[in-house]
Amino acid sequence: MKKLTERQEALVNAITGEANGDIRAAMDIAGYSKNTNIREAIAPIKDEVIEAATLMVAMYAPKAAAGLTGVITDPSALGARNIVSAAKEVLDRAGVVKKETLEVKGAEGGIFILPPKQETE
Secondary structure (H helix, E strand, O other): OOOOOHHHHHHHHHHHOOOOOOHHHHHHHHOOOOOOOHHHHHHHHHHHHHHHHHHHHHHHHHHHHHHHHHHHHOOOOOOHHHHHHHHHHHHHHHOOOOOOOOOOOOHHHOOOOOOOOOOOO
């Protein structure tokens, strides 16, 4: 991970914190000029912003899980369908619900039977 300036670090923290995803608000909090283009501020720290967003999704995974279990407890709750849909999306993105695994077996795992070769003249 590259070394960020104080202002860049403040921007990343503000995006996932106080600004709650609003980049312009985060830039104001971090002390960027109103004239600074959003692209100019974000481009050098793109990877850090993506990592922070991933962490933010992971931080909301328990809340999403609690929402799901709340709907199970009270399925008639107002907005239950929306809660389930939103919780499912958060949990999927956090890797909690859908975990795709790929099992690779060695040579002992199976046999391929191929048709006989046809002779060509």
